[in-house]
Amino acid sequence: MKDADWLDFCPDPSRPVFVPPPGAVDAHCHVFGPGDQFPYAPERKYTPCDAGKAQLFALRDHLGFERNVIVQATCHGADNRALVDALRSADGRARGVATVRDTVTDEELRELHEAGVRGVRFNFVKRLVDPKPDAYYHAIIERIAPLGWHVVVYFEAADLAERWDFFTSLPTTVVVDHMGRPDVTQPVDGPEFQRFVRLMREHSNVWSKVSCPERLSQSGPPTYDDVVPFARHLLEQFPDRVLWGTDWPHPNLKSHMPDDGKLVDFIPRIAVTADQQQKLLVDNPMRLYWA
Numbered sequence: 042m043k044d045a046d047w048l049d050f051c052p053d054p055s056r057p058v059f060v061p062p063p064g065a066v067d068a069h070c071h072v073f074g075p076g077d078q079f080p081y082a083p084e085r086k087y088t089p090c091d092a093g094k095a096q097l098f099a100l101r102d103h104l105g106f107e108r109n110v111i112v113q114a115t116c117h118g119a120d121n122r123a124l125v126d127a128l129r130s131a132d133g134r135a136r137g138v139a140t141v142r143d144t145v146t147d148e149e150l151r152e153l154h155e156a157g158v159r160g161v162r163f164n165f166v167k168r169l170v171d172p173k174p175d176a177y178y179h180a181i182i183e184r185i186a187p188l189g190w191h192v193v194v195y196f197e198a199a200d201l202a203e204r205w206d207f208f209t210s211l212p213t214t215v216v217v218d219h220m221g222r223p224d225v226t227q228p229v230d231g232p233e234f235q236r237f238v239r240l241m242r243e244h245s246n247v248w249s250k251v252s253c254p255e256r257l258s259q260s261g262p263p264t265y266d267d268v269v270p271f272a273r274h275l276l277e278q279f280p281d282r283v284l285w286g287t288d289w290p291h292p293n294l295k296s297h298m299p300d301d302g303k304l305v306d307f308i309p310r311i312a313v314t315a316d317q318q319q320k321l322l323v324d325n326p327m328r329l330y331w332a
């Protein structure tokens with residue numbers, strides 16, 4: 042049973058006006074259950090609605106995308122069965138980012154890789170996951186680096202200073218979810234966001250997803266104007282190290298549920314040239330996930 046205050050994903054997203062370039066990749070989305078087939082983790086901090094692979098792939102086609110990168114959501118913990126099932130059903134058109142524990146076996150890693158997993162996710166958002174010592178994550182890094190996998194990290198902007206040494210110690214590509222969740226009421230050239238820009242400028246292995254205006258905006262829907270300068274800055278500064286995703290089915294939104302078609306129409310407001318759109322939606326995700 043989903044949480045009482047859970048907002049379901051938009052049942053009838055509009056057809057975007059913006060047409061993504063051929064081969065476009067939704068590089069941040071999830072599958073939830075269905076719970077009767079893929080039970081949610083006992084340690085989860087929320088219980089979502091079911092949102093399965095068939096609905097994800099139908100949305101992909103509706104929005105004009107070609108591929109998905111499916112990211113393990115914390116409601117499934119380190120049980121990647123729903124993710125693996127979706128990857129195996131995608132006919133090579135999906136890759137995955139899993140959650141594993143430091144006790145993961147070589148056989149489990151091999152099975153995940155064969156299904157299409159190419160990274161692990163470390164979630165530092167305290168409302169989602171109880172924090173673990175750095176040694177836990179370093180132990181996982183030692184296991185996954187030989188596979189050529191990368192690390193996706195999700196954290197609040199306020200945590201970056203404290204975790205700077207850990208993030209800059211990682212030997213793999215590091216992909217940051219949602220621009221490190223900046224406080225968009227602060228200026229783009231203010232100290233908080235410039236700390237994140239410095240992370241990317243000083244560490245060429247660090248990438249960012251320029252996704253989730255619906256999570257970050259204080260000015261709100263439908264245009265999320267206050268998020269535009271932050272995403273546009275990263276696209277201008279680091280056009281080869283950015284990714285975009287719908288974040289469907291949009292876990293833990295409380296104020297509103299976006300129309301996914303409108304989220305796609307947000308793309309040309311931040312990636313303003315065809316070259317930026319090609320890199321953001323095709324070249325960068327293909328290099329990272331389908332090389």
Ligand SMILES: O=C(O)/C=C(\C=C(/O)C(=O)O)C(=O)O
Nearest residue numbers: 113114115116169288292293
């Ligand atoms: O899906 C997102 O990117 C954001 C959220 C949730 C998760 O990532 C998750 O549960 O794995 C969130 O902010 O609640």
